[in-house]
Amino acid sequence: MGSGLVGRGKKDAYKMPFYSTSMEEETWQKHCIDNNIRISPYGIHQEPGKWKIAIAFGLYKKGETISFSPSVYDKHTIWPEYYKMCKYYYDKHTR
Numbered sequence: 001m002g003s004g005l006v007g008r009g010k011k012d013a014y015k016m017p018f019y020s021t022s023m024e025e026e027t028w029q030k031h032c033i034d035n036n037i038r039i040s041p042y043g044i045h046q047e048p049g050k051w052k053i054a055i056a057f058g059l060y061k062k063g064e065t066i067s068f069s070p071s072v073y074d075k076h077t078i079w080p081e082y083y084k085m086c087k088y089y090y091d092k093h094t095r
Contacts, residue, residue: 016041019079028086037089041078042068051078053085 021029032039042054053069073081 017075017078021083025083025086028083028090031090031093032086035089035093039082039085039089041073041082044072047072049075053078053082055085 031037036058038054038056038060040054041051044050044052051073052071053073055067055069056064069081069085071081
């Protein structure tokens, strides 16, 4: 029986890093969720620790087109960039 501790194996490279949000970031994210602006990290196939950001608008529809950020992010940049995108749409719709 194992010790219950998570090792630093290959699967860990695919896990999202921990990020502590500020109250402002939570406000930006909530605005997007409430207005059906779907922003999410999207893992790059067979590239552990690399993500793009996916953006879709409106209610989910099967077969819909999703837009992706042109940049590739790592574990240090994925969450700050995610919240920058949330802020962009928050500012765009509240000003």
